[in-house]
Amino acid sequence: MKHPALEPLRLKNTMLPNRAVVAPMSRVSTHGDGVATSNMATYYADFARGGFGLIIGEGTYTDTRFSIGYARQPGLVNDAQEAGWAKVVDAVHRHGGHMIAQLMHAGALSQTLPEPAGPSAIQPLRRMMPEYGGSGPWPVPKAMTQDHIAEAVDGFADSALRAERAGFVGVEIHAANGYLIDQFLSASTNHRSDAYGGPLEQRVRLATETIEAVKKVVSPDFIVGIRLSQGKVNDFDYRWPGGADDARLLFDAVARAGADYIHLASEGKGWRHAAVLADGTSLTALARHRTGLPVIANGGLHDPEMARWILTEGHADLISLGTAALTNPDWPEKLRQNSPLVPFDHHMLSPMATIEAGWAWLAQSREGSR
Incomplete structure (x- = not known):
């Protein structure tokens, strides 16, 4: 019987061949100018060649004043960066893939700016x-x-327009994992007394204004998604204080603002840890039922049986793979053929999480298995 992750899905007006998504993963692999490289084009094209229906690019900065999170991070703020991404998207298209750009503002979690x-x-x-x-x-x-x-x-709006010109089918607004928009959402990092602080109804304002601003400048068919999470890169165990009530408020707000899908990230510890509340409520299922929008689940879903359960039990419409996709860029093909998966090894990200470090690990792994 065909695995449900291999069934097609229409995302807005883009027909995806399956429900397997490459999650955004920071690879810090530019030459320091924010311009996507030829190695990045090869890296992303490998996922399309391996059969992934949708590829979400790594967090891409949206301005040079406060947005940049990492040295060697790609951007979408000038013509050279737009042209660099156009080459990446073209490589993905040549293998029948679809690609979304993730737009990211690091906010307080910048590792490279002297004054974030x-x-x-x-x-x-x-x-x-x-x-x-x-x-x-x-x-x-x-x-x-x-x-x-x-x-x-x-x-965010300017970078989204550049993303559309570069050939992406959409953008994902990064409002997860502790970066800027998530910092505004969280009472622990937002102590403002103006219209962007206080109760969650006001703290969500930056997220909704960003969605609305992006929707105003892109074409009607262009996909505008949003990524949300409880956990953060610097706090895996953070939970929305209001539980399901907070979730409903957030999901309703981003849907009203015009989001075309919701991507629930599971930072560090998997879907069950990050997307299931103490009372058993599934956040991904709640997002689907509350908004009617397509929902992407994330976190340890490379396991075929877990992926099957998530999709058949109504917890999500698509599943995204992060580190498992690094060692299995052909995961959909392996799923189709019932082939064994290569386990992820954190050494792939050493000494830095670059594409080149990952390739070196893969080459060494293949050599060692001979």
């Missing part, structure tokens, strides 16, 4: 991530002014 900015001047928890070029504690960010917020929203 966030909703409030609160030092982030824990320490920077060495595999992405950081070391030591996070600096205390400056609190963003109204002008800074407007600039951030404009940056």
Whole structure:
């Protein structure tokens, strides 16, 4: 019997050949100019060649003032960066793939800016991530002014327009994992007293304004999704204080603003840890039933039986694979043929999480298996 992940799905006006999605993963692999490289084109085309129905690109910065999260991160803020991504998308298209650009503003979790900015001047928890070029504690960010917020929203809109010109079928607004929009959503990092702070109904404002700004500048058929999460890169165990009530408010708000899909990220510990509340409520199923939008589930879903259960039991419409896709860029083909999967090894991200480091690990692994 055909695995449900291999069934086609229409996402807005884009027909996907299956429900297997490559999750966005930061690869810090540009030459420092934010321009996508030929290696990046090969890397993303490999997923299309391997049969993934949809590929979501790595977090891409949207302005040069406060958005950049990592050294060697790609951007979409100038003509050279737009042209670089166009070559990547063209390589994906040549293998029958569809690609979405993830637009990301790091906010307080910038590992490269000397003076990052966030909703409030609160030092982030824990320490920077060495595999992405950081070391030591996070600096205390400056609190963003109204002008800074407007600039951030404009940056998302401008980058979305560039993404459409580059040939992407859509963009995903990164409102997860502890980055800027998620910082505004979280009461622990947002102590503002203006219209962007206070109760969750106001803290969600940056997310909804960003969706609305992007929708105004792109064409009607262009997909505008949003990624949300409870956990953060610096706090895997964070939970929405209001549980299902907070989830309903967030899902309703982003749907009203015009999101075309919701992607629920599971930071660090898998779907059951991050997307199931203490009372057993499935956040991904709640998002589907609450909004009627397509929902992407994430977190350890490379396991064929887990993926089957998620899709057949109504928890999600699509599944996204992160690290498992790095070792199995042909996961859909392996699923089709019932072939064994290659386990992920964190050494693939050492000494940094670059594409080249991953390729070196794969080459060494193949050599060792001979």
